[in-house]
Amino acid sequence: MDKPILAVDVDGVISLFGFDDPPDRATARFELIDGMVHCISLLAGERLRRLAEHYELVWATGWEDKANDYLPNLLGLPELPHLSFDGAARFGSAHWKLEPLDAYGQDRAMAWIDDNFDESCREWARGRPEPTLLVPTESHLGLEEAQTEALAAWARGLEREARGHL
Template structure:
């Protein structure tokens, strides 16, 4: 049986960027990612997230503007393999759509190609859910994660329940 896909965003679910800036959340570590022409980007990551995600039974795929760089900067810190596939958003990266669908949604549905999937992000909307329902024949879960707190045990419980429901 094919495992469901789990599309992972970085900023929001793994990096609670909207948390109080002067207070790193408990259990998180800080990395600084160098950026051209700007000061380094501060990223908070929880090393417990990778093992917890791997135990869920999904096939993990990055669905983030970090693209392949997620394997360089994020995966080693959170304990994920450094060779995870990623959705290549191509020209759609950050492109606003007139129908209000998030710029990631169409590419995620195409990547899934009918397979069951869950997508954790902090930017989905009801419009994205409608888009997925209309264009994706398999089970799909769009799970919103609060960017002030990142992934929590309740989020992992929802993901476990969804995976169990699609037969992993």
């Protein structure tokens, strides 16, 4: 069985912003990336590495191919496939990801981590015939432990279900 897809946003999931106090140095690092300072969550990296056992990861971010220039190195991840948005990317929203996600994830179970879901994203998720899970993050926290565990449990459930149908 194919692993489910895990679509991963970067800003607000891996690159944190909007915090009052910067996160602990042990858990995040400030990095100059493409002329901008980003606060990269090392915890998110460790969690994504764990989730890669259950999922096939894809970048779903306005960073597009630039995500692979910086993040695998910082987070200890392999280079990942990435979605392209033809200039439609807008910071602070996510609806422009729907069409490319839809095309990429055809006939596959998919989870999507993002800090900017709106009603159009939720409606899209409800309308997909395949199992679909939206995991909303808060931009100052990024991908958290409880969400990581929930994602792993969801993938294990799909595996069990697939085995049951054999």
